[in-house]
Amino acid sequence: MQEIRVTNYPEVLVDRPTHYCPGCQHGIAHRLVAEALTDLGVVDKTIAVSSIGCSVFLYNYLNLDTVEAPHGRAPAVATGVKRARPDAVVFTYQGDGDLASIGMAEIMHCANRGERVTVIFVNNTVYGMTGGQMAPTTLVGQKTTTCPGGRCLEREGAPIRMSEIIASLGGTAYCERVAVNTVKNVLGAKKAIRKAFQYQLDGKGFSFVEVLSTCPTNWRMTPVAANERVASEMIPYFPLGTFKDIAATEGA
Amino acid sequence: MSERVFLKGNEAIARAALAAGMRCYFGYPITPQNDIPELLSAELPKAGGEFVQAESEVAAANMLLGAAACGVRAMTTSSSPGISLMQEAISYMAGSELPGVIVNMNRGGPGLGDIGPSQGDYYQATRGGGHGDYRTLVLAPGTVQEAYDLTMLAFDLAFHYRNPVMVLGDAILGQMKEPVTPHTPARTADPEAASWCLQGAVGRPGRIIKSLFLEDGALAGQNTRLAAKYQAMEAEVRAEQFLVEDAELVVVAYGSIGRIAKSTVRKLRNAGHKVGLVRPITLFPFPSAMLRALADQGKRFLTLEHNLGQMVDDVRLAIRTVADSAFHGHLPGNLPTPNDFEAPILTALGADH
Amino acid sequence: MPSRVQFREDRCKGCLLCVQACPSGIIQQSSRFNQQGYKVAEVPAERMAECKGCAFCAIMCPDFAIHVFKTKEAA
Incomplete structure (x- = not known):
C-alpha cells in the first residue's frame, strides 16, 4: 500500500500565508498562474508585472522576477519589459480599478499593438485595498463606500465589460472570461490561463484572461455568500466564455 | 577622428543615443522634439533596437521603467507638458532605483504655453518633479556637440547611479544646426546590471524591483540610501x-x-x-x-x-x-x-x- | 482505496469554500481557533472514510491550506 499526495502545489508558489482576507479568490488566481507557468516549464524565463491594489504583493507569493508598476500602467511597463527581453514570458496581474479605470489607455493600446504579453485581470467589482470604493465594474445597484445607495446607472454609468472590449482589438489573439466560483470553473480558468501563456509563447499576440472573483470583505458578505453572488449576479452581467481566439478563427 | 557633420540638436541627441547603444526608445509626439522620435523610428530598428510610439507620455515613461528594469539602455524624450505626464514613472523609477534617460526639450509654459524656447522647467527638473523625496541627475547642454556628448554620458550616469538622468535642453538647442563630431563611446552596454536586473529567475530566487516599502523603518532606510546616492552624485558636478x-x-x-x-x-x-x-x-x-x-x-x-x-x-x-x-x-x-x-x-x- | 484530507490549520482562514465544494459533505467548521483567530475547517475523524480524494476542497481553497492523499495498492 502506498499513499500518494493528490495535491501538488507548484514550487514557484511561495509557501507562506497570504495577506488576503478569508475567501478572497486572489489566492486561487495566483495558484492557477503558478500552475500554468510550471506546466509550460517557463518559470525561470518569466517576468511578472505587479500592479496597484491588493495584488501588489503578488511578488510575495510567486517566486518570479517581478517589477512593480504604477497604478494602471502595468501593460505599459510590460511593453517595456517585453521589448527589452523578447524571449521572456511577461505577464501583468491587475485588478478592475487598476485595469479598467486608471489604466484603460494602457490596456487598450497594449492589446491593440498585439504585445506578446499575457494579462490576468481579476474583476471583483470593487476597489479592495482602498476600502471598497466603486469600481468601473461595480454592478448597478451594488453598494460601495462611494456609492452607498448603490451604483446608479444614470449617474455613474454601466459597469464596463472589459473582455468584450479587449476582444474587439486587432492585436488580441486570445480573450476569455472565467470564474473561480466552482470546481468546474476553476478547472476552466486553469485551462484558459495556460492557453493564454501558450499563445504568448507561440508569438500569436496579446492574450487576456478576465477572472471573476470575490471580495467578501468589501461586499460585506460571508465568503460562501460572496461566492454564491458570482453565479447569481456577476456571471449574468459578465458572461463567461471565449470572446476571441485567433486560432479558432484561423482554423475555420 | 571622424568627420564633422551638421546636425540639429534634436538629431544629435537621437544619434548620440544610437551610438551609446540604446536598445529601446519610447515616445509620444510633441513639439519641439519630434525630430528625435522621427529619426529613431527609422534608425533604431535598423540597429536592432525597439522603437515604440506610445499612447501617451504616461505610457512612454512607464515603458521606459519596464525596459530599465531589464537592465537595457533605454530613453524617452518629450517637451514640457509631456514631461509633466512622465513624472509618475520618473518618481517610481527613482524609488525603484532604475536607470533611464529622459530628454526634455523645454518649451514655454505653464499649461499649453507655446512651442518656443523656455527654461520654465528648471524647478521641475532639479527638484525631482514628481511626488516624493528624490532627485534626478540633470545635464544641461549649451551646444549641439554638448547635446551629443551629454546624451551619451546620461546613459553611463544612469547605470552608474541606477537613477533616472534628465537631459534638459530647450527649443533653441533642439532646432539649432551646428557642426558635431560624432564618436563611439567606450561603453555601450552595462553588463554589471546583470547583478540586479530582471532576466527570469534562473537558479536564484526571484528578484523584486519595487518602490513600496511598508515594513517598519524600510522606507526611511530606502530614503537614506537614496540621499547617500544623491550626495555621491556631487562627483559629477x-x-x-x-x-x-x-x-x-x-x-x-x-x-x-x-x-x-x-x-x-x-x-x-x-x-x-x-x-x-x-x-x-x-x-x-x-x-x-x-x-x-x-x-x-x-x-x-x-x-x-x-x-x-x-x-x-x-x-x-x-x-x-x-x-x-x-x-x-x-x-x-x-x-x-x-x-x-x-x-x-x-x-x-x-x-x- | 481510502483517501484523506489534511488541513494546514495555520493557513486556514475559515472561509469554508471547501465545505461548499465537498461532494461528500464531510467538511465542517471546527470549534478550534488557529493562531490567526480563524475557526478552521476539519473533517471529523469518523467521516474521513467517506473522502473520495477528489480534491475539490483543495481546488477551491484560496490559501493552499489543503492536502489530499489517496492510497494505492503497490504495483
Missing part, C-alpha cells in the same frame, strides 16, 4: 567657467541661454568690462562649491534665465551669507540675442550704459 578669474561680476546662466550670455560677456570684455560667466552643465548636482569659492573672492553675481527666476534660487543658496545674486529673466515666447543681455549685465556691474 560640471560647469564651464569663462573669464571669471579677474571678473568683478560673474554671470550665471545655463543651456542655450548660457551660450548666448557667453557672447555678451565676450563683447563686454572687449569693451573693457570685468565680467565672466559660469555655465552650470549639471543642474543637479549644482556647482554650488564653485560659485561659493567665487563669492569668497568678493565677486558679485547676476543670474540670467529664460524664465521668471528659478536657478537664481540655487545660486543664492550657494553663495548665501557671503553674497547675493541679481537676476534678469528673459520672458519665453521670443528668442533672446546677446544684445538683450547687455543692459542687465551693465546694470549689475554698476556701469554706465
Whole structure:
C-alpha cells in the first residue's frame, strides 16, 4: 500500500500565508498562474508585472522576477519589459480599478499593438485595498463606500465589460472570461490561463484572461455568500466564455 | 577622428543615443522634439533596437521603467507638458532605483504655453518633479556637440547611479544646426546590471524591483540610501567657467541661454568690462562649491534665465551669507540675442550704459 | 482505496469554500481557533472514510491550506 499526495502545489508558489482576507479568490488566481507557468516549464524565463491594489504583493507569493508598476500602467511597463527581453514570458496581474479605470489607455493600446504579453485581470467589482470604493465594474445597484445607495446607472454609468472590449482589438489573439466560483470553473480558468501563456509563447499576440472573483470583505458578505453572488449576479452581467481566439478563427 | 557633420540638436541627441547603444526608445509626439522620435523610428530598428510610439507620455515613461528594469539602455524624450505626464514613472523609477534617460526639450509654459524656447522647467527638473523625496541627475547642454556628448554620458550616469538622468535642453538647442563630431563611446552596454536586473529567475530566487516599502523603518532606510546616492552624485558636478578669474561680476546662466550670455560677456570684455560667466552643465548636482569659492573672492553675481527666476534660487543658496545674486529673466515666447543681455549685465556691474 | 484530507490549520482562514465544494459533505467548521483567530475547517475523524480524494476542497481553497492523499495498492 502506498499513499500518494493528490495535491501538488507548484514550487514557484511561495509557501507562506497570504495577506488576503478569508475567501478572497486572489489566492486561487495566483495558484492557477503558478500552475500554468510550471506546466509550460517557463518559470525561470518569466517576468511578472505587479500592479496597484491588493495584488501588489503578488511578488510575495510567486517566486518570479517581478517589477512593480504604477497604478494602471502595468501593460505599459510590460511593453517595456517585453521589448527589452523578447524571449521572456511577461505577464501583468491587475485588478478592475487598476485595469479598467486608471489604466484603460494602457490596456487598450497594449492589446491593440498585439504585445506578446499575457494579462490576468481579476474583476471583483470593487476597489479592495482602498476600502471598497466603486469600481468601473461595480454592478448597478451594488453598494460601495462611494456609492452607498448603490451604483446608479444614470449617474455613474454601466459597469464596463472589459473582455468584450479587449476582444474587439486587432492585436488580441486570445480573450476569455472565467470564474473561480466552482470546481468546474476553476478547472476552466486553469485551462484558459495556460492557453493564454501558450499563445504568448507561440508569438500569436496579446492574450487576456478576465477572472471573476470575490471580495467578501468589501461586499460585506460571508465568503460562501460572496461566492454564491458570482453565479447569481456577476456571471449574468459578465458572461463567461471565449470572446476571441485567433486560432479558432484561423482554423475555420 | 571622424568627420564633422551638421546636425540639429534634436538629431544629435537621437544619434548620440544610437551610438551609446540604446536598445529601446519610447515616445509620444510633441513639439519641439519630434525630430528625435522621427529619426529613431527609422534608425533604431535598423540597429536592432525597439522603437515604440506610445499612447501617451504616461505610457512612454512607464515603458521606459519596464525596459530599465531589464537592465537595457533605454530613453524617452518629450517637451514640457509631456514631461509633466512622465513624472509618475520618473518618481517610481527613482524609488525603484532604475536607470533611464529622459530628454526634455523645454518649451514655454505653464499649461499649453507655446512651442518656443523656455527654461520654465528648471524647478521641475532639479527638484525631482514628481511626488516624493528624490532627485534626478540633470545635464544641461549649451551646444549641439554638448547635446551629443551629454546624451551619451546620461546613459553611463544612469547605470552608474541606477537613477533616472534628465537631459534638459530647450527649443533653441533642439532646432539649432551646428557642426558635431560624432564618436563611439567606450561603453555601450552595462553588463554589471546583470547583478540586479530582471532576466527570469534562473537558479536564484526571484528578484523584486519595487518602490513600496511598508515594513517598519524600510522606507526611511530606502530614503537614506537614496540621499547617500544623491550626495555621491556631487562627483559629477560640471560647469564651464569663462573669464571669471579677474571678473568683478560673474554671470550665471545655463543651456542655450548660457551660450548666448557667453557672447555678451565676450563683447563686454572687449569693451573693457570685468565680467565672466559660469555655465552650470549639471543642474543637479549644482556647482554650488564653485560659485561659493567665487563669492569668497568678493565677486558679485547676476543670474540670467529664460524664465521668471528659478536657478537664481540655487545660486543664492550657494553663495548665501557671503553674497547675493541679481537676476534678469528673459520672458519665453521670443528668442533672446546677446544684445538683450547687455543692459542687465551693465546694470549689475554698476556701469554706465 | 481510502483517501484523506489534511488541513494546514495555520493557513486556514475559515472561509469554508471547501465545505461548499465537498461532494461528500464531510467538511465542517471546527470549534478550534488557529493562531490567526480563524475557526478552521476539519473533517471529523469518523467521516474521513467517506473522502473520495477528489480534491475539490483543495481546488477551491484560496490559501493552499489543503492536502489530499489517496492510497494505492503497490504495483
